[in-house]
Amino acid sequence: MALAYFNGNIVDMDDPVIPIEERGHQFGDGVYEVIRFYQGKPFMMREHLERLYTSAKAIRLEIGKQQNELETLMLELAAKSGLENADLYMQATRGVAPRNHLFPKCPASISITVKPSRELPQDVRKQGVQVVLLPDERWQNCYIKSLNLLPNILAKQEAFEQGCFEAVLVRDGFIMEGSSTNMFIVKDGKVQTTPLSNYILAGITRLAVKRIAEELQVPFVEKPFTPEELLQADEVFLTSTTSEVLAVTSADGRQIGSGCPGPVTRKLYEHFQLKVK
Structure with a gap:
């Protein structure tokens, strides 16, 4: 209950x-x-x-x-x-x-x-989700998991109204994170995500994925990336406590990679599931 x-x-x-x-x-x-x-x-x-x-x-x-x-x-x-x-x-x-x-x-x-638990439908996991890129209008201390979430709520609502699962926030020409998620790209087998700073939340699932990548000897790079790099990535995925590891297959209406969850994302998700069972 x-x-x-x-x-x-x-x-x-x-x-x-x-x-x-x-x-x-x-x-x-x-x-x-x-x-x-x-x-x-x-x-x-x-x-x-x-x-x-x-x-x-x-x-x-x-x-x-x-x-x-x-x-x-x-x-x-x-x-x-x-x-x-x-x-x-x-x-x-x-x-x-x-x-x-x-x-x-x-x-x-x-x-x-x-x-x-709020479980995502299996077809969503199999197909991946769509995201939209929006300006990051939040304050400068996003590392604090504060109750002040109005900018995040507005961004998430905008994404929903555009038929998307998540809003990806862009500040000074670089991807920060999602409205309630951390963002990752995969290029040439390397996993890349925005470095920790006051502009992003230190996600716990983000940390879990980093540890899993190290265990699997998947290169893990913490380096800023641009919207164009996201759109040209082989794979994109997001993480959060409730979404776990979830493939992104479209951003701003443009297909990411093959348009299906990629092998690195699937591998990380499978090993994440082993950690929680």
Whole structure:
């Protein structure tokens, strides 16, 4: 069953529990993580939590729980849900206080939901997806997994309205990442992705793919690439916690490579599946 948690209490998913002066609600003043459970086990939970605390430190947010305490809480909630394959969403905000831009002196708020995993249809995996290239209109600290996602939402909606799965964001002539994914190209057998910086999120599945590529001795290059290089790539794929490793077969209406998921992408996805089982 799906479960929800707010500040120490397990609540019904539909219960109105967030106070009107909760700073996540009023300001987007908080950070979040999404962790996938496979067969009851979390995938790379420690890495997700390390990123959560990095994000919290960047916005000067005291979560109020040690990392091991939060890990224990998440594991208990996931087990209580009884779900084998689940997506756990956790967010920490600066708490409940009268509306004021200045930081309040109050405990942080922690909310968690555990729901069945959102699985992509198999035909989507087999065929690959379409993307559209859009200007990156986000702020300069995209390495923070912040609740402030309005630019990402607008980009994702634009992609959807153009019949595409994802919006690929371009800044200063280079590909950054997707609205909710990291982007990769494959050329001459080499996997290439945008280097980590304040302009992109350090994706956990991105890290998993890097480790898998190293294990398989697939060349992995962290180097900026342009929209034209993306369009001329042999293969393109994206990664995220919920999409895992997903082939991109068209960008801006132009076919990528053969127009089907390529051998490197398929190989990385197959080995990713071995990691989560």
